Amino acid sequence: MCILDYMKARFNGKCQSCGGDIHKGKEIARNTDDIWVHKHCVEELVDLP
Numbered sequence: 001m002c003i004l005d006y007m008k009a010r011f012n013g014k015c016q017s018c019g020g021d022i023h024k025g026k027e028i029a030r031n032t033d034d035i036w037v038h039k040h041c042v043e044e045l046v047d048l049p
């Protein structure tokens with residue numbers, strides 16, 4: 001899994017990685033499954049050994 005794209009959330013949503021809320025204005029990333037998650041959630045997954 002890698003980051004395809006990231007941006008600031010334009011609306012509130014839910015992170016499919018950690019299940020937490022994504023608030024408007026927060027940095028989010030789109031993963032290879034075309035799902036928006038927190039930017040830090042994607043990075044954590046990428047950093048797994």
Ligand SMILES: [Zn+2]
Nearest residue numbers: 015018038041
């Ligand atoms: Zn998350």
